[in-house]
Amino acid sequence: MPFNIQSLEHYYSPRTVEEACSLLSSNQDFIPIAGGSAIYIFSAKGLLQDIRGLVSLSSLPLNGIHGSDAYVELGATVTHQELLESRLHMPTILREALLTIPKEVRSVGTVGGQLCTCFPNFDLNVALLALDAEIMVTGSDQVRREGIEKFFKGVLEPDLRPGEIVTGIMFPKKRNLLSGYSKSALTAHGFSLISVGVSLEVSGGFFEDARVAVGGTLNTCPVRLKSVEDALRGHPVTSETISEAAGLAHSEGALNAGTDHKSSSEYKRRLASVLIKRTILRVVGL
DSSP states (O other), rough: OOOOOGGHHHHHOOOOOOHHHHHHHTTEEEEEEOOOHHHHHHHHTOOOOOOOOEEEESSOOOOOOOOOOSEEEEEEOBHHHHHHHHOOOOOOOOOOOOOTSSSHHTTTHHHHHHHHOOOOTTHHHHHHHTTTTTEEEEOOOOOOEEHHHHHHEEEESOOOOOOEEEEEEEEETTEEEEEEEEEEETTTSSSSEEEEEEEEEEEETTEEEEEEEEEOOOOOSEOOOHHHHHHHSBOOOHHHHHHHHHGGGSSTTOOOOOSSOOOOOOHHHHHHOOOOOOOOHHHTOO
């Protein structure tokens, strides 16, 4: 039976991170909620049946956006719209990913909330994976920082221990970064069939570094395609290099994308290959 807000026994709105962590640590059938935009989605799938209480994080002081010479740091409760409107310079990939999200969702959905779903269809998850983001996690007795790949343990399975919440997200600031985001969906603002985020560093006509992340209708969290990255890194920035690297995404086993009512696994891999090629060509200006 789907989650029903009227069946809730408890709803808390703590004022401090410590209080939020304590509530979650003491009640295993409580979950944190930020913007709440994903509650209906997962409720309809029957994934919230045993929830007795919600712990709102909206009153916590976690909505700042800060930048230094080395990093950009986002508070966990920053909404998608606040990030889009920030005066701080952001990588192109973030803006392009955010603009694919309906404005109604951007106004309430939060960066931290989306990350904690580990959902491959969520655009910001793919973009932040391509940016090599790190997640700041706070618990009752410690604060830790963890790479996004390790944080994504499985769909709806973030690497959070009982009583821990995400308090921030940070990613490195790179002056020569070239980045972009593309997706294919059945509707303009629908869930992606396949989405691609690329983050590239180019120097002297060569790919100095590359991160290629893929999301969409997968059987896993968003993933990096290391074989594609390796085929770019250290090679000249040419159409031939890009075509050969992107073609690796079509190989069997590159993506765990099963066949469903929308498309076959083979089609999704082919689509990923095409989107990777198009996105990189656009980003590097070829």
